[in-house]
Amino acid sequence: MGSKGELTRQTVLEHAARRASQVGLEGLTIGRLADDLDLSKSGLFAHFRSKEALQVQVIDYAAERFVESVLRPALTAPRGEPRVRALFERWFLWPRAGTNSAGCIFVALAAELDDRPGPARDRLVQAQKDWLEFLANAFRIGIEEGHFSRDADPEQFAHDLYGIMLAHHHASRLLDDPRARERAHRAFEALLAAARAGAPRPPHTQ
Amino acid sequence: MGSKGELTRQTVLEHAARRASQVGLEGLTIGRLADDLDLSKSGLFAHFRSKEALQVQVIDYAAERFVESVLRPALTAPRGEPRVRALFERWFLWPRAGTNSAGCIFVALAAELDDRPGPARDRLVQAQKDWLEFLANAFRIGIEEGHFSRDADPEQFAHDLYGIMLAHHHASRLLDDPRARERAHRAFEALLAAARAGAPRPPHTQ
DNA sequence: GACAAAAACGAACGGTCGTTCTATTTTGAG
DNA sequence: CTCAAAATAGAACGACCGTTCGTTTTTGTC
Numbered sequence: 001m002g003s004k005g006e007l008t009r010q011t012v013l014e015h016a017a018r019r020a021s022q023v024g025l026e027g028l029t030i031g032r033l034a035d036d037l038d039l040s041k042s043g044l045f046a047h048f049r050s051k052e053a054l055q056v057q058v059i060d061y062a063a064e065r066f067v068e069s070v071l072r073p074a075l076t077a078p079r080g081e082p083r084v085r086a087l088f089e090r091w092f093l094w095p096r097a098g099t100n101s102a103g104c105i106f107v108a109l110a111a112e113l114d115d116r117p118g119p120a121r122d123r124l125v126q127a128q129k130d131w132l133e134f135l136a137n138a139f140r141i142g143i144e145e146g147h148f149s150r151d152a153d154p155e156q157f158a159h160d161l162y163g164i165m166l167a168h169h170h171a172s173r174l175l176d177d178p179r180a181r182e183r184a185h186r187a188f189e190a191l192l193a194a195a196r197a198g199a200p201r202p203p204h205t206q
Numbered sequence: 207m208g209s210k211g212e213l214t215r216q217t218v219l220e221h222a223a224r225r226a227s228q229v230g231l232e233g234l235t236i237g238r239l240a241d242d243l244d245l246s247k248s249g250l251f252a253h254f255r256s257k258e259a260l261q262v263q264v265i266d267y268a269a270e271r272f273v274e275s276v277l278r279p280a281l282t283a284p285r286g287e288p289r290v291r292a293l294f295e296r297w298f299l300w301p302r303a304g305t306n307s308a309g310c311i312f313v314a315l316a317a318e319l320d321d322r323p324g325p326a327r328d329r330l331v332q333a334q335k336d337w338l339e340f341l342a343n344a345f346r347i348g349i350e351e352g353h354f355s356r357d358a359d360p361e362q363f364a365h366d367l368y369g370i371m372l373a374h375h376h377a378s379r380l381l382d383d384p385r386a387r388e389r390a391h392r393a394f395e396a397l398l399a400a401a402r403a404g405a406p407r408p409p410h411t412q
Numbered sequence: 413g414a415c416a417a418a419a420a421c422g423a424a425c426g427g428t429c430g431t432t433c434t435a436t437t438t439t440g441a442g
Numbered sequence: 443c444t445c446a447a448a449a450t451a452g453a454a455c456g457a458c459c460g461t462t463c464g465t466t467t468t469t470g471t472c
Contacts, residue, residue, distance in 0.1 A: 004439065005449060022321050027232060030430065042432085043450040051430060103320060111317035114309060114379040115228050125381060132381075159373055159389045160396075166376065167369030173320040174331060175338075183365045190366075194396055210469065211419060236460065248462085249420040257460060419468065428459070438449065 009047045012037060013061040016054065020062075021095070021105035024112045025055045025120060055120045062105050063127040069094045071134060080145035081192070084138050088188055091165055092181070103173045106131075107166065132158045139195070148195040160191055215253045218243060219267040222260065226268075227301070227311035230318045231261045231326055261326045268311045269333040275300045277340060286351035287398070290344050294394055297371055298387070309379045312337075313372065338364045345401070354401040366397055 015037055020028055030051065034044040048054035070090040077086035095104045106128065113121040135158035142148045148157075164187045172180035221243055226234055236257065240250040254260035276296040283292035301310045312334065319327040341364035348354045354363075370393045378386035 008449085023232075024230065024318065026229075029428085031428070040451045041430090042452070045431070046449075049431095103317075108317045108320075110376055110380050111309075111314045112230065114314075114376075121380075128376075128381060153392075156389055156392060159377060160370075160393050162376065163369035163373030163393065164366075166372035167365055170316055170320075170334075170368065170372065171365060174316050175334060176331075183362055186362060187366050187369065190400060194400065214419085235458085237458070246421045247460090248422075251461070252419070252421095255461095414472090416471090417469080419466100421464105421466070423463090423465105425462075426460100429457080430455105432455075433453090434451105435453100436449100436451070439447085441446095442444085 005047065008039070010061075012039075012044060012047060013057055016058050017062050017065075017105055018102055020055075020058050021102045021108050025058065025109060026112065028055065028058070030054075052119065056123055059109065059120055059123045059127065063123070063130075066094065066106070066127070066131070074138070080142040081147040084135075084142055084192075087135060087138055088161070088165075092168075092184075104165075104169060107169050132162060135161055142195075149197065152195045157191070157195060161188070164188055164191065211253065214245070216267075218245075218250060218253060219263055222264050223268050223271075223311055224308055226261075226264050227308045227314045231264065231315060232318065234261065234264070236260075258325065262329055265315065265326060265329045265333065269329075269336075272300065272312070272333075272337070280344070286348040287353040290341075290348055290398075293341060293344055294367070294371075298374075298390075310371075310375060313375050338368060341367055348401075355403065358401045363397070363401060367394070370394055370397065 012033060016028055016033055019033070019036075028051070030045050031041050033039075034041045037044070048057060070087065074083055074086040074090055077083040091104075095102055106124070109120075109124055110128065113124050132155070136154040139148065139152070139157045140154040143150055143152060143154070164184055167187070168180050168184035171177040171183060177183070218239060222234055222239055225239070225242075234257070236251050237247050239245075240247045243250070254263060276293065280289055280292040280296055283289040297310075301308055312330070315326075315330050316334065319330050338361070342360040345354065345358070345363045346360045349356055349358060349360070370390055373393070374386050374390035377383040377389060383389070
């Protein structure tokens with residue numbers, strides 16, 4: 001199978017993903033990528049046949065790595081609350097999995113693509129929906145295990161938890177707040193406490 | 207005083223801010239702005255003397271408009287919880303204040319600038335710190351008024367509240383989730399409920 | 413209404429962009 | 443080792459980028 005070609009393609013995607021989390025998908029540049037990797041512009045370009053294709057593949061690559069770095073390892077944690085905690089903890093570590101301390105590429109791309117239609121956005125939306133669904137499901141298992149109240153709403157939990165992650169990203173990366181980690185953990189514990197107490201669903205929701 | 211010049215400068219900034227919330231500060235283009243506004247490239251350029259100056263002024267412009275659209279109106283609400291609620295409600299409306307239904311420019315720019323040093327980033331950081339401080343202060347007043355527990359942490363509240371806003375932005379703009387508004391409100395009510403009950407500060411924080 | 417100041421224009425610059433084409437080198441199966 | 447296929451290189455393209463400069467038009471004051 002395409003051994004050499006596939007290998008450089010992966011190398012390019014790894015580097016492109018790292019850069020995209022800093023400069024965005026639109027900020028990616030074929031020439032710059034080629035320079036960084038000591039390839040010719042046309043040589044690199046040949047692996048993808050358009051910039052848009054490269055952008056889409058960057059998202060797919062990041063999604064694969066996210067599964068391997070966050071989702072799959074968390075599955076080794078016991079069902080229920082421990083697994084939810086594992087997902088939370090793994091999420092903080094995962095941007096650093098790629099050597100340098102960049103931000104989460106999905107947070108960066110979400111803001112960039114949220115009003116730019118196209119295949120890249122479609123891929124990102126699917127990845128994010130999968131992630132929220134995964135969170136909701138981990139929480140749902142926690143209900144079955146008796147860790148959380150039966151009145152709690154798994155999708156609301158996933159939504160709120162992701163909000164905590166976004167707030168942490170903001171506080172830690174933009175504001176350089178040294179307490180960001182502590183704030184995120186406190187918010188997380190409060191969310192879990194509410195889930196145990198049984199955050200009531202609103203009375204009139206159809 | 208600079209009547210005509212200042213007027214077109216404002217027109218340019220208004221349009222640039224709207225575009226920046228879609229394509230980012232780096233995605234802004236002198237030529238495109240000039241076309242949109244029926245100006246010549248050099249004519250528009252003369253108002254700012256570099257692209258970086260334009261970017262900085264866009265942020266300042268957006269910050270001024272945010273104060274007028276969100277902060278100042280909220281001050282007419284009664285001190286304490288009602289004012290906190292007013293801030294929350296106003297925040298949802300404010301991107302739509304500019305005619306079209308773009309996202310919050312600060313959310314877009316936060317992700318773009320969080321790892322790109324420079325004057326634009328510095329301005330954005332200050333604006334965001336001011337905003338969080340304003341939220342914390344509104345909450346602090348709520349404690350004094352007896353609406354919230356004395357044990358609650360105002361800065362933690364501001365952090366958590368902004369997380370709810372970020373999650374809403376994500377759910378509504380990227381995921382097109384029709385329940386986004388409802389989710390945000392539920393999270394907000396839960397946050398207020400916890401603040402009333404007295405979200406306990408962690409035992410060993412110096 | 414004259415006239416300096418301010419504002420807007422138009423053309424041009426060097427650079428970089430994504431992309432195409434052709435040529436060269438490298439790979440890997442027989 | 444052979445040789446087609448795959449991978450990479452190099453040069454060139456038209457388009458647009460931010461910026462500069464000299465000119466023309468518009469503004470507002472006396």
